[in-house]
Amino acid sequence: MFQKLDIAVIGGGAAGLCAAVLAARCEKPLRIAVFEKAARTGRKLLVTGSGTCNVSNTAAAPARYHGSGSDAAGFVSPALSAFPSERTVAFFESIGVPCVIRPDGRIYPLTASANTVVDSLRMEMLGRGVQENAGVPVTGLHPEGEGFILYTPQGEFYARRVLVCCGGMASPAQGGCGDGYALLAACGHTRTRLFPSIVPLRTDTALIRAVKGLRTDATVRLLLDGNELARQTQELLFTDYGLSGPAVMYISRAVGEWETRKKGRMTAELDLLPQIDPQALLPMLRARRTLSGRTTDEFLTGLCHKRIGQTVMRACALFSAERPASTLEEDEIGRLARALKNWSVEVLGTVGMGGAQVTAGGMALEEFDPVTLQSRKCPGLYAAGEVLDVDGDCGGFNLQWAWASAHAAVTAMEAGL
Secondary structure, three states, rough: OOOOEEEEEOOOHHHHHHHHHHHHHOOOOEEEEEEOOOOOOOOHHHHHHHHHHHEOOOOOOHEEEOOOOOOOOHHHHHHHHOOOHHHHHHHHOOOOOOOOOOOOOOEOOOOOHHHHHHHHHHHHHHHOOOEEEEEOOOOOOEEEEEEEEEEEEEEEEEEEEEEEOOOOOHHHHHOOOOOHHHHHHOOOOEOOOEEEEEEOOOOOOOOHHOOOOEEEEEEEEEEEOOOOEEEEEEEEEEEOEEOOHHHHHHHOOOHHHHHHHOOOOOOEEEEEOOOOOOOHHHHHHHHHHHOOOOEEOOOOOOOOOHHHHHHHHHOOOOOOOOOOOOOHHHHHHHHHHHHHHOOEEHHHEOHHHHHHEEOOOEOHHHHEEEOOOEOOOOOOOOEEEEEEEEOOOOHHHHHHHHHHHHHHHHHHHHHOO
C-alpha cells in the first residue's frame, strides 16, 4: 500500500529545504515529504562559506550564471526575477534569521553561522507538518497515472508532484552524488558533461611548496596558450598541491572546463603586489639596494612575506645569504620586478569534485520550462538547484539560485494541485 503525497521533494539540501517550507505555507492543505539520502538534511549547506553560509548576493543577475552548452543566463532569468535577493532576505527573516548585507554585496545570516540557517529551515518545515525522511534514499522514480511512484528502502510512496533537487557531484564527503541525474535520466532526461567549479587548482609545485600555507593579496590571471580567460584580485592561498583561496576559487571554472579537454597550455600568472603600479615598482626595488645589512636572500623582506620574497629570489636565481643586495644590477632588478608582477605557474588541473564547492553541468536546460522548472518530457516532474545545468559565480550566487529555483517550482506545483 502506497503512502500518498501531494508533493515529494527528493533532496534535503538548500533547494529542497526551501521548497518544503514554501510548499508548506500554501493555503491548501498539502501532504509534503522530503527524502534525503544522508543521515540528516542540510549537510552540505552547513559547510557553505566555510560555515558562515553566504546565502545570497545583491548582484545576483543572470550574467553571473553559466551552463555547459545552453543559455543559462536566459534560463535563470525568470526565476531570479520572481525571487531576487531582496526576497531571499525577507524569506529568511520570516523564519527567524535576520540577514546582513556586506559592502561587497554578499548577504549572510546575522549570526554568520550555517547552523542557524539549517536549524531554522528545519524547524519551520517540521513545524508546518512536512514529513522529513532523512537517511531514506529514493532508489527509483516511475511515472504512474497522474503522479509518480517513489521507491525507497522504507517502502513505496505515491506523489502527485515530484521535485528533484539532489544537488550535484561536488563535495561527496558532504553528500554530493549523482542520484538526481539518474532519477531524471530514467524519466527521459539527458545530462551534460560535468566538471568541478569553485575549486582549488593543482599546479607545478617546484617553487610553490616552499610557500605552502601562506596567504597574500594577489591578482591571479588564467591564461590558455597566452590568452587571458579570467582574472581576480583577492586573497591567494599557496598549498602543497598548488593554488587556492578566493582569488583562485572565483575563476576556477575556466580550469575545470579546460580539464575536460586538456587542449592547449594553461598557466596562472600571479601579481604578488597588485596594490603597487608596475611603473612605481622599479624605483622601489632600486631604492632597496641602499638598505643597510641586506643580502639578496632578504632583499624583498618587508615588501612581501619573507618566504614569498625568498621564493621569488630563487625563481630569479638571485637568492644568496652572502651576496650584498647593493650589488644587484639593473637587469636583475628588472627580472625581479617582472617576477613579482607576472609570476607564471603551470596549471595541471583542479583537485576534482572532492574539493569542489559546485558542480558545473547537469540536466539539459532545454528539457525544462524556465518559468515553472517543470519537465518538458514528463509532466508533474520538476527540478531545481544544482542538479540542473546551472552554476553560478562564487559569492552567494549558487545559493540564490537554489532559493529562486525552489520558489519557481513550488509556485508552479501549487497552481496545478
